[in-house]
Amino acid sequence: MDKFEKLTAIVAPLDRSNVDTDAIIPKQFLKSIKRTGFGPNAFDEWRYLDHGEPGMDNSTRPLNPDFVLNQERYQGANILLARENFGCGSSREHAPWALLDYGFRVIIAPSFADIFFNNCFKNGILPIVLDEKKVAQLFNEVEESEGYKLTVDLEAQTITTPSGEKFAFDVDPFRKHCLINGLDDIGLTLQHVDDIKAYEARRKNEAPWLFN
Amino acid sequence: MAGKTLYDKLWDAHLVRREEGGTALLYIDRHLVHEVTSPQAFEGLRLAGRKPWRTDSVVATPDHNVPTTGQSGGIEGISDPIARIQVSTLDSNVKEFGLTYFPMNDIRQGIVHVVGPEEGATLPGMTVVCGDSHTSTHGAFGALAHGIGTSEVEHVLATQCLVQKKMKNMRVTVQGHVGPGVTAKDIVLAIIGKIGTAGGTGHAVEFAGEAIRDLSVEGRMTVCNMAIEAGARAGMVAVDEKTIDYFKDKPLAPKGEMWDKAVNAWRDLTSDDDAMFDKEVVLDAACIEPQVTWGTSPEMVVGISEQVPDPEGEQDKVKAEGMRRALHYMGLDAGMAISDIPVDVVFIGSCTNSRIEDLREAAAVAKGRKVASTVKQALVVPGSGLVKRQAEEEGLDTIFIEAGFEWREPGCSMCLAMNADRLEPGERCASTSNRNFEGRQGNGGRTHLVSPAMAAAAAVKGHFTDVRELN
Ligand code: SF4
Numbered sequence: 289m290d291k292f293e294k295l296t297a298i299v300a301p302l303d304r305s306n307v308d309t310d311a312i313i314p315k316q317f318l319k320s321i322k323r324t325g326f327g328p329n330a331f332d333e334w335r336y337l338d339h340g341e342p343g344m345d346n347s348t349r350p351l352n353p354d355f356v357l358n359q360e361r362y363q364g365a366n367i368l369l370a371r372e373n374f375g376c377g378s379s380r381e382h383a384p385w386a387l388l389d390y391g392f393r394v395i396i397a398p399s400f401a402d403i404f405f406n407n408c409f410k411n412g413i414l415p416i417v418l419d420e421k422k423v424a425q426l427f428n429e430v431e432e433s434e435g436y437k438l439t440v441d442l443e444a445q446t447i448t449t450p451s452g453e454k455f456a457f458d459v460d461p462f463r464k465h466c467l468i469n470g471l472d473d474i475g476l477t478l479q480h481v482d483d484i485k486a487y488e489a490r491r492k493n494e495a496p497w498l499f500n
Numbered sequence: 501m502a503g504k505t506l507y508d509k510l511w512d513a514h515l516v517r518r519e520e521g522g523t524a525l526l527y528i529d530r531h532l533v534h535e536v537t538s539p540q541a542f543e544g545l546r547l548a549g550r551k552p553w554r555t556d557s558v559v560a561t562p563d564h565n566v567p568t569t570g571q572s573g574g575i576e577g578i579s580d581p582i583a584r585i586q587v588s589t590l591d592s593n594v595k596e597f598g599l600t601y602f603p604m605n606d607i608r609q610g611i612v613h614v615v616g617p618e619e620g621a622t623l624p625g626m627t628v629v630c631g632d633s634h635t636s637t638h639g640a641f642g643a644l645a646h647g648i649g650t651s652e653v654e655h656v657l658a659t660q661c662l663v664q665k666k667m668k669n670m671r672v673t674v675q676g677h678v679g680p681g682v683t684a685k686d687i688v689l690a691i692i693g694k695i696g697t698a699g700g701t702g703h704a705v706e707f708a709g710e711a712i713r714d715l716s717v718e719g720r721m722t723v724c725n726m727a728i729e730a731g732a733r734a735g736m737v738a739v740d741e742k743t744i745d746y747f748k749d750k751p752l753a754p755k756g757e758m759w760d761k762a763v764n765a766w767r768d769l770t771s772d773d774d775a776m777f778d779k780e781v782v783l784d785a786a787c788i789e790p791q792v793t794w795g796t797s798p799e800m801v802v803g804i805s806e807q808v809p810d811p812e813g814e815q816d817k818v819k820a821e822g823m824r825r826a827l828h829y830m831g832l833d834a835g836m837a838i839s840d841i842p843v844d845v846v847f848i849g850s851c852t853n854s855r856i857e858d859l860r861e862a863a864a865v866a867k868g869r870k871v872a873s874t875v876k877q878a879l880v881v882p883g884s885g886l887v888k889r890q891a892e893e894e895g896l897d898t899i900f901i902e903a904g905f906e907w908r909e910p911g912c913s914m915c916l917a918m919n920a921d922r923l924e925p926g927e928r929c930a931s932t933s934n935r936n937f938e939g940r941q942g943n944g945g946r947t948h949l950v951s952p953a954m955a956a957a958a959a960v961k962g963h964f965t966d967v968r969e970l971n
Contacts, residue, residue, distance in 0.1 A: 304825070305818050306697060306797050310937045315918050319565065319582040321539035321589050323650075339943050342582055371818060373698040376731070377937060379633040379647035380537065399698055402667075402733045403633055403647050410651035460665065461521035473651070474548070477525060477659040480517055484553075484661060487516045487527055497754035497762045498529050498626065499556075 290412040291470035295393055296439040297366035300357055301430045307370060308377035309404060313386040316341055326382055327389030331357060361434045369426055370397040374415075375404025384411045394440050396447070398423050409463045410473065414442060416457045442468060503772025505669045506738055507704040510644035510769075514627045516661055525661045529626040532612045533560035533599070533653070535590040536918070537631030541654035542593040552597050553660040559621045560594045561602040562587045563611045564918045568881050568908035574604055583919065610884025610910040613637040613725065613851035617717075618886055620750025624739050624766040629656055634851050634934065636727040639736035640720035641743045642769035644704070646733040667733065668778040670703035671771075674711035676785040681968035683861065684719035685853060685932065685951035687711060687783075688726040689791035693801040695781055700732030703779060706771060707737050711785035717746040718857045725852045726934050729798040738770035792838050792964050793936050793949040795826035800936075802838060804954070804966045810834035829938055830946050831926065839964050841948070845929040846871070846878040846959040847941070848905075848952050850915035853932035854883030856890050858952040862932075863896040865956035865967060871904035872962030878905045879921065881913040905959070917942045930958035 317329045319342060328346035333339075335358060337350040351358045357365070368387070374397040375383060384407045387395070393413055398420040400408075408415040418426075429449060430436045439448040442464060447455045466473065477484075492499050504512070516525040538560075545551070552558065565583040575591060578584040587604070594601040602608040602615060609615070613634055616622040622638040628645035629635060631653040638645035648662065656662055672691055691707075692699070705727050712720065720737045727735025737743075744763055747753045754762045789803035800823070802809065811823035811834065827834060832841065848854070848862050859882060871878045880900050882888040888910055891897055897907045914921040915933040917940070923929055925944025932955050933940075936947040950958065957967040 305822055308797075308935075308937045310916075310935070310940050314939060314943075315916050318536050318918065319580075319586050321543070321586060323540045333939050333943065373701070373731070376697055377633065377935065379631055379635075379649055381540075381631075381649035381651060384649075399701060401698070401731060402701055403649060403728075407649035407651065410649060460523065462519055462523040462663070473663055474550070474655050474658050477655065477661055477663065480525060483517045483525070484527070484659065488660075491527070495625070495762070495765060497623075497758050500752075500754065500758075 289470050289472060292393060292412055292414055292442055292467045294439070294441045294443070295366060296437055298362065298364055299367040299369050299430050299436055299438050300362040300365035301369045301427050302356060303371065303427060305371040306373045306376055309375060309380050309383040310377055312375070312383040313380065314340070318380060318382050323385055324389060326386035327391070330386040330390040331355070364391070366391050367394040367396065367438055367440065368392045369423070369430060370395060371423070372398045372420070374400050376401040379403045381407045381411070384408050384413050388413055396423065396426065409467060412467065412470070414440065414467060416440070416447065418455060418457060422455055502776040503774040505771040505775040505777065506642060506706055506736055506769060507644065507669055508775070510625065510627065511666055513625070514644070523663055523665050526627060526664045528629050528656050528660055528662055529557060530622050530628045531558045531656050532616050532628065532630035532635070533558055534564060534612045534630070534632065535562045535586045536564045537650050538593065538653055539586065539589045540650050541657060542597070544654040545657055550658045552599070552657045555598050557660065558599040559616065559619070560590060560599050561609050561612055561615050562590055562604060564912045564916065566604055566911040567919050568911050568913045568921055571604055571909045579920070607885035607889060610887065611851045611854060611912055614855060614883030614887065617641070617721065618750070618884055620747055620753035623747060623753060624743055624769055629662065633728045634725050636733065636735045637721050637725040637851060639724040639727065639734055641717060641746065642736060642739035642766065644734055644736065647728065667704045668702055670700055670705045670732070670779040671777040672705055672707050672781045672783070673709035674707070674783045674785050675709050676711060677714060678711050678785045678788055681953065682788055682790060683951040683953060684715050684722035686788055686791045687785070688723045689793065689798065689801045689949060690788045691783060692726065692730045692798045693791070694783060695730055697729060697797055697799045698731040700727060700730040703732050704734040704736065705730065705732040707735060712737055713740065716857060717742055718855045721855070722852055726798070729934055739766045790951060790954050790967055792954065794830065794832060794838065795823065796829055796936055796938050797826070798934070798936060798949060800826055804838055804964060806838055808832050808834055808836045808838065839966065842874060842928065842963045843930045843958045844876050844927045845923060846875060846955050847914040847929055847931040847933065848879065848955050849881030849883070849913050850933035851883065852934045853952045854881060854887065856887050858932065859887070859891050859896050862952040862956040863899045865953050865970060866903040866905065866960065867899050869903055869960040871959045874962040875959055878959045879908055879914060880905050881908045882910050884910050903960070914941050916940060930955045930964065
């Protein structure tokens with residue numbers, strides 16, 4: 289997993305609530321057995337005018353000019369601004385894979401669906417919960433000024449706007465630690481092999497039917 | 501000190517280690533695996549040179565991609581080459597790592613959330629995970645069950661543990677009794693309508709109250725299945741005698757002395773009387789009528805006697821815009837009576853409603869009637885090979901076929917349309933599945949979520965209809 293410390297980048301506003309994982313990456317792309325290559329199909333049904341299937345040459349497909357991420361001013365955005373309950377729906381990790389592959393390292397929203405939120409951290413994406421008013425303010429500012437950039441500092445847990453205004457955000461200390469150091473969860477857990485084995489030994493005694 | 505909730509008890513019993521900052525290592529008893537969210541996890545294991553920690557904790561079956569006709573052709577018979585690769589990748593992974601597996605053409609194969617309980621692979625008191633958000637289903641019998649992403653699938657394979665933060669406790673109590681014709685599906689849709697799709701976010705939800713106790717274990721599975729549609733990763737129902745009876749004689753359930761021991765422990769899987777919940781919601785069962793969703797989110801739901809709501813009446817601007825967009829996508833006008841909405845396709849199946857009781861409910865409505873001539877396709881897809889066989893023994897297949905339904909082979913099918921079963925753009929479907937998102941059942945398809953009985957009623961009438969008036 290790539291480390292995440294600090295990022296200053298263009299912000300793309302996706303002004304819809306309840307953006308679900310089917311919208312982020314439609315199911316026909318879940319048939320891949322890889323983790324990469326989902327970026328060109330992120331938001332496929334909104335982004336293109338035709339129907340996408342795996343194996344198509346996405347560079348020749350007709351883009352939907354009305355879809356916000358297709359606008360010239362948001363090209364190269366690495367921060368996604370979203371509305372409430374972002375990432376609801378399925379547990380598919382293909383959703384964060386697609387967003388990451390597209391280029392997003394930070395997603396800011398008033399609320400996220402739990403599984404998606406968790407999946408983001410596992411892939412080096414920082415999901416930030418900010419209250420509804422602040423998110424609304426950011427939507428206004430992004431739409432008003434082209435080239436709008438935010439600076440996200442994970443160590444300091446702040447978002448800084450172009451005018452210098454700072455918003456603090458919360459992040460779980462363990463997840464922060466993993467993200468800043470690019471740590472792999474499995475390696476960390478395997479440092480506690482003895483604890484796991486001790487638990488199993490105790491549990492086999494208490495509830496042996498669980499080990500048949 | 502206040503007593504413990506069911507969730508507290510399950511959490512404490514599986515706690516391996518607490519970390520600073522509130523995260524913990526939680527031990528996982530059962531890991532269900534299917535073909536879509538596992539290939540990258542197995543690949544990760546291989547790349548790191550790791551092995552599954554406990555192969556006996558894993559049960560795998562293909563479900564999302566399998567066709568619902570011609571399954572006897574096996575993997576080779578899957579016509580979509582990419583889907584075929586995914587199913588055969590699962591096949592080779594389970595063989596390589598030596599996991600329990602119900603492959604295509606095994607009578608036990610089916611939707612992973614139907615197969616798990618049916619085999620007794622998921623039991624009360626277990627922690628159950630699967631790379632699938634509807635894992636919440638297994639909470640119906642006092643288990644802690646939730647969906648995980650693929651990185652976590654790999655993590656559980658490698659360590660038998662999950663890094664977790666404890667969720668908050670929420671209780672949804674459905675007081676009193678539902679009227680005739682109102683099912684588990686209607687109860688859970690009404691709950692989602694009340695609390696919203698983010699109402700349970702960050703919480704483990706216990707469903708309680710007389711109306712939940714009245715439900716069969718299968719009905720409780722339907723309710724817990726859709727906990728995730730209310731934002732809750734885990735839904736659960738306390739253990740009672742029905743739960744215990746349900747697991748008697750299940751193939752993987754404990755036997756003999758071990759059974760008695762297990763039952764003893766299971767009886768404690770309830771919330772203490774003085775347990776505290778962070779959030780409580782109460783519904784009156786008597787007010788719930790058969791439900792139909794009208795929009796593109798499960799919270800966009802009303803009773804069958806109601807009308808499609810009007811965004812003009814919504815104060816919240818973002819919400820009103822969402823409603824407008826949904827109405828546009830669904831091709832509906834505000835104010836239209838729900839019972840005037842015609843349907844093109846009917847789908848009875850999915851991990852929400854494809855168990856034997858669901859099929860019985862639908863068959864009771866279909867019996868002696870005919871699918872309306874305006875309905876292009878009406879599919880019945882049993883949740884597993886065993887459900888299919890049971891239904892055939894009871895003659896349900898004949899009832900469906902005589903009424904003009906197609907009787908298919910088990911799998912996820914048109915719930916998410918990864919196989920050949922899908923809606924065409926603009927087609928409108930009465931579906932017993934759990935998600936009505938844009939494009940969920942096929943690009944441009946329009947989904948209305950209903951109970952099996954309501955789906956069958958829509959099939960025979962050609963439009964939504966109050967199933968209580970049919971009888
Ligand atoms: S039936 Fe639908 S919701 Fe259930 S596991 Fe399959 S695809 Fe997911």
